Amino acid sequence: MAHAGIRKVIVRAGGVAGGGRMATHAGAPLETPFGTAEIVEGDRIRAIPVIPREAPPGVAFLGGIQRYSVDGWFGATPVVRAHVAAAALCRNGGELVTVATRHEDFLVAPLAVLSDSEREALAAREERLYPSEPGSRRHPLLEIQLAVQVVDRRRAEVEATVAKEYREAKPGGLLVVDGSVTAHSAFAKDSRLLGIVKSHETQFLNGADVVTAMTLEPGHRSSVFAPKYERGAPVHSWYVRLWPWEGQDITHGLVRVERYATDASVSEADEISGWLMRERAPLSTPDARWDRLLYPIHRVEDLLRAKAGSWS
């Protein structure tokens, strides 16, 4: 049966057409597919319509990039070269102005398994040299993954540093970060920090709540809930559907908003969701994540990529 025919059948049967993208291999297994949460706005997750509204003045946006490559081997041990960077841009009259920016170039390798001369050679070449955990058994691909975890952490740390610098420069400004706010523990209790999570790897809701949250109509938000994280200050979160998902994947246009838990994080959910709807324009194309990537965050990434230059 033709592709379009199946979609019609599903729609006629009360379902929603999917994107129908072709794939040849299963994706990487989800590491943390499930979490738990407590609903803090009502007793169940509801779809709440939001009214688009103006964004508050002086909002800033923080994002980061990371790049790496395996630049060599000592035997079967990889040496990873990496670049991480982060920047915070403040919006003033529609224009984005850089407030804080940082970058770091470094090498990552399982130093514990290298010889003295190999370590010295790397240290002489690059000032910053971070160790990665050696695998329990020697496996080049696994050791690359462990090195990339170091790169991930360094990027998060650089982002946290930029966030602090921004807060010092603009103590009262609203800061939107790309990803979860939990990476910025220094801002616990800071209601002016807002996280926009684009990936939905961890599902905190359950049962009918998941269906309600994941099938939100465009221009709707879910009720506020409190995801349970292992560490850090309590967080409030809710979903917002920015773009229609019919004919696309179920997460198309769906973002999850996070704030450190305060009284305002529930009462201001409508307002924040409203101006997030306005942030749909301009589109952040040609980025493939344009349906969830806010344009100012896209600009932060563009800026950092331009500053990083070519990778050679």
Added chain:
Amino acid sequence: MIDRGSKPIGRVVATEVLPASPHQFHFWTAVEAPLGIGAIVRVENGGDGRVVYAVVTDGKAYSDLATPLHDVLAAEGNPTGEAPTSRAEIRLWTAAVLRQVPEEPVQPVPLAEVRLASRVDVETALRMDAYLRGERPTGIPVGLYTAGGLSSPVYVDADFLLGPESAHLNITGISGLATKTSAVEFLIGSIFEHFPTHKGRVAAVCFNVKGPDLCFLDQPGPLTDAEKQMYVDLGIEPKPFENVSYYAPFRPDGVNLNTLRSNPELVGTVEPLVWGLREVLDYHEVLLNRDDVDAKADAFIDFLADRVVEKEFADEWGNLHRVKNFIDLERLFRAIFDGLESAGRSDMWRTHHIATIRKVRNRLLNISVRCKGLVTDDGSVSDLPFGTFEDRRVYVIDVAGMDNLGQDLVFTRIVSQLREHLERRNLGVEHVVVFVDELNKYAPQDGPDTYVRKMLLDISERGRYLGLVLFGAQQFRSQVHKRVVGNAGTVLFGRMDLDELATPGYQVLSPATKIKMATMPKGELMIRHPHFTHPVFVKFPRPAVLTGRGGVERFPPAVDVSFEDAVARQLAQLDRGVAAARVKDLIAGRPEDDVRRALLATRRARPKDVLTFFQSRLPTAVQRTEMKPKSGVSVVRPVEDPYGP
């Protein structure tokens, strides 16, 4: 030491697709940078000290929008919807290199900071330093380069404007925008004020070919404060021409001048332009249709010019001729025809066939009819002062009221005379600027090879060695002969017609430059000069003279008056004390030709006692006597048979 001047406004960028070369490069600026097409910029490489000067020839703006459709989607089809964040936007400029310092080795433009040019940079970029500095500067201000708040004078090199290195100027632009004529008037004023004395004396001859355009060069025109400031910046005094001589032919009546500068306040300053047989015969090629006058007619005309005119000439029938004017010429023709008839030889005279002689007679005598007012039958002459031309004087010849034939004759003869006198170095000045408007009419790219066009080609190609400089203007450069425009060292462009810009001659210009040319306001020009690697845009103030339209409003042309009144008025202009009634009494009953001759002689002599002189030039009046029929003559009786006894 290099003057770093202004702050950086941009940076050179180069990619494989858009590389920087020795002649062109690209740079970006902030959106609000005070930059536009025609701006001059400086790129300085801190490493080896290389400095590159360039002129902006094109500009592009674009954002990070992937496709226009994405903007529609984001705005949800509402064009008035305003996004909270402005898209990233770039201003990417293309610049053409004007000069590199050092000149050698020629290298690609460095990927360095870009600055707006300072006044010194403009001088260097346009290589003006070569002729503005030194013991004998030869710079002539032509306008102000303005960009980014800078107002810097631009000079052309007198050696390349008036010779001998190169010469001639050509100006193109849409009619009616007061650019072509105004620019030439302004430039002649600038030349008169700044032409270096060590290069000799200079005069200008301007042909007023339409309306009252050049009729009021000696009258002050209104200027705004901004225009006065431009004059200050250019170092030119805003004043009308102090020395102007006006010439115009008469109307067919021979006494009213054929000019729009005929207001009683001004007409006294207009000299009549009157020529006789000799002046015309030398340029018969202009007047006679080549299809009509063949080699045989040419030979006969040459015979007349060489052997007859202004010489003692005896015909075969015992008549002695001295042909000085058209009346004498007609007398000669009559004698030939009568002589041939009486001798019974009616076909040949001195190897010339009678039909050829008749044809030449008809054509030549017809000239005095077709150009009546300019050409006189009786040989009276009033001409330009060839030999005593004055330094920094404008000679305006108003031929606007003449037909094409007359204009061609005036133009050809005057320019030929200028050339001959310049060749002999006895004109009175060493350089003459000849301004001709409507060049596409006189030297068209297509059409017949006229005497006028041949002469213009000759000036264009050889005039610079003589000091004879052509300032030509036309609406469509593409319609003027290529050798005429091609020999112009300096070229000015006013606002241009888009169709004209689409012709092959403008292919070297960028689309942005063409659009700027098509939308240029009054008072702005693009100039090409041998020292400038690329054309540059300049602004010039209105000339400090009364425009033709303003002049006609302020000095309305006088209505043509009767022969007697016109004579009286002209004599009164020479001497206000001359009473009209006395003049009318003097000329009453006299042949008009006698009066015209006397008037012309008086104008030429400008005596102290005008009326006495005028009277002395009138032929002695013959007393009229009434002839009564004689009495006593018998009536002839009718004869019935005239052959009878």
